[in-house]
Amino acid sequence: MRVVVLTTSYPRHEGDTVGRFVADAVERVRAAGVDVEVVSPASFRHFGIAYGDGVMANLRRRPWRWALLPFFLVSFVRAARRAAREADLVHAHWLPAGAVAMATRKPYVAQLHGSDVELARRLPRLARPILRRAEAVVCVSRAVADEAHRLGADQVLVIPNGVEPPAEVGEEADPLEVLYAGRLSAEKGVLELVEAAEGINLVVAGDGPLRDRVPQARGFVPPAELNRLYARSAVVVCPSHREGFGVACLEAMAHGRPVVASAVGGLLDLVVDGETGISVPPGDVGALRAALERLLADRDLRRRMGEAGRRRAAEHFSWDAVTRETVQLYARYAGKNPGRGGSSSWSRRATSSS
Numbered sequence: 001m002r003v004v005v006l007t008t009s010y011p012r013h014e015g016d017t018v019g020r021f022v023a024d025a026v027e028r029v030r031a032a033g034v035d036v037e038v039v040s041p042a043s044f045r046h047f048g049i050a051y052g053d054g055v056m057a058n059l060r061r062r063p064w065r066w067a068l069l070p071f072f073l074v075s076f077v078r079a080a081r082r083a084a085r086e087a088d089l090v091h092a093h094w095l096p097a098g099a100v101a102m103a104t105r106k107p108y109v110a111q112l113h114g115s116d117v118e119l120a121r122r123l124p125r126l127a128r129p130i131l132r133r134a135e136a137v138v139c140v141s142r143a144v145a146d147e148a149h150r151l152g153a154d155q156v157l158v159i160p161n162g163v164e165p166p167a168e169v170g171e172e173a174d175p176l177e178v179l180y181a182g183r184l185s186a187e188k189g190v191l192e193l194v195e196a197a198e199g200i201n202l203v204v205a206g207d208g209p210l211r212d213r214v215p216q217a218r219g220f221v222p223p224a225e226l227n228r229l230y231a232r233s234a235v236v237v238c239p240s241h242r243e244g245f246g247v248a249c250l251e252a253m254a255h256g257r258p259v260v261a262s263a264v265g266g267l268l269d270l271v272v273d274g275e276t277g278i279s280v281p282p283g284d285v286g287a288l289r290a291a292l293e294r295l296l297a298d299r300d301l302r303r304r305m306g307e308a309g310r311r312r313a314a315e316h317f318s319w320d321a322v323t324r325e326t327v328q329l330y331a332r333y334a335g336k337n338p339g340r341g342g343s344s345s346w347s348r349r350a351t352s353s354s
Contacts, residue, residue: 001334002035004087006080006097008055010040015222022093029163034330044079047072050322055116057097061209077103078212087102088334089143091136095119098130107336109329111138114244114265119145128152140245141266145177157329158173160269162243162322165314170231170305176296177203179233179257181226181248182209182240184217189239189262189282196288197238200296230255234302235295241282243267250317253277253309258302270317276309283342287342 009019013268019040030036038273041050047068049055080100084090090108092101101108110130112120121128131137131153139145140160148156178200184190185208189333193202194214204217205226211217221229230236236252238261243249245266253270254260259277261267278295280287295302 001089001330002037002087003029003089003091003330003334004080004083004106005036005038005091005093006076006100007038007040007093008050008097010038010042012042015224017223017226020223025162025322025326027185028319029326029330032323032327037087039076039079039083041076045071045075047075051282056179068246076100088184089330091330095130098134099126102130102133103281106335107135109136109333110134111140111142111243112146112148113140114242117144117244118242120147120151123246124151127351132166132250135336136329138329141269143265143268144244159322159325159329160266160317161250162319163250163254163313163317164319165254165310166227166231170228172234172302173232174202175201176234177201177229177232178206178292178296179203179229179236179252180239181229181236181251182238184210186210187241189241190214190283192283192288193237196285197237200292203229203233226251227255230257232349233257235260235292237288237292238262238267238313239282239288240264240267246270248290250313253311253316256306256310258295258305258309260288260295270312272308272312276305276312281309 007019007022011018011020011023024040025034033353049072077100081104084104084106087106090101090104090106092098092108093111094113098110128151131151136155136157137148137153139158140147142158145156145158180193182188186207190210202216203216205221206217207219230252236257237257238246238259240262243265249259249261249267249270253276259271261279262282263272263276263279265284271277271279280291280292
């Protein structure tokens with residue numbers, strides 16, 4: 001079985017954090033015996049539209065690049081068609097790649113990660129044909145799946161991102177550290193976090209348009225260094241206003257760390273409030289501060305929640321389970337006549353991880 005993966009975000013070199021979770025999934029599917037070729041801006045001319053702040057953010061911040069978008073798409077389509085000539089199935093990550101998948105005239109599955117849902121809401125006439133003509137629409141959380149249904153997708157499945165828990169849980173640093181890992185932008189809640197964490201030892205691994213307002217930010221760090229930060233943290237905080245999944249949240253749980261997370265989107269699939277962490281209303285500085293103080297003051301509570309989160313990550317979000325479901329998805333739709341879609345259904349994981 002030959003599968004072509006289309007993505008607008010993929011690591012350009014070892015240590016690159018961009019699209020790392022897509023690369024991790026590809027590596028594991030290849031190890032399971034699937035022949036996978038990846039088409040990404042790392043392998044075709046992207047005219048400065050990809051990478052950096054991401055496609056949509058790059059276009060917003062530099063509007064003149066909209067004039068280059070047709071050239072970007074033509075370049076992407078050409079590369080995709082070449083790669084897909086002998087393919088049995090195309091797997092498109094994010095909605096724009098779904099439009100390119102349509103142009104290959106091969107059966108395809110479209111995967112939504114959350115940020116593309118916002119694009120779909122603004123451009124429903126673009127989104128609906130992509131989702132309806134897909135053999136299946138894969139969503140990383142139940143919240144994203146609900147949006148896909150509302151946009152007219154027929155065959156909707158929930159397959160989350162995966163994680164590989166480390167063999168051991170690290171020792172907390174002294175003094176205790178609260179870790180934020182992610183993009184420094186308004187929708188991630190970083191400004192509320194900075195306010196809520198005043199006087200707290202906050203470690204920030206990330207970059208983005210608000211970096212000048214987050215003085216302790218270290219920029220994006222390589223995966224190995226990020227793992228060390230998880231291992232020494234006391235609490236990990238995910239204060240997003242919206243979140244399709246929450247990779248940092250899942251990685252924190254795998255490291256046995258309690259999480260303070262906003263009660264939004266995919267974070268609701270991950271955090272069991274009061275068991276694996278504490279859920280707070282998005283944008284509520286007082287609730288965020290109170291949750292951080294409660295956990296930092298109670299070592300036993302941190303340990304219990306961390307252990308519960310680690311078990312949950314291993315039981316419901318292991319790479320073995322995610323890879324198995326992905327390979328089954330490929331086997332089901334590979335080689336079909338394109339554009340037929342199917343009847344509405346949910347993946348087993350839609351209920352087993354709740």
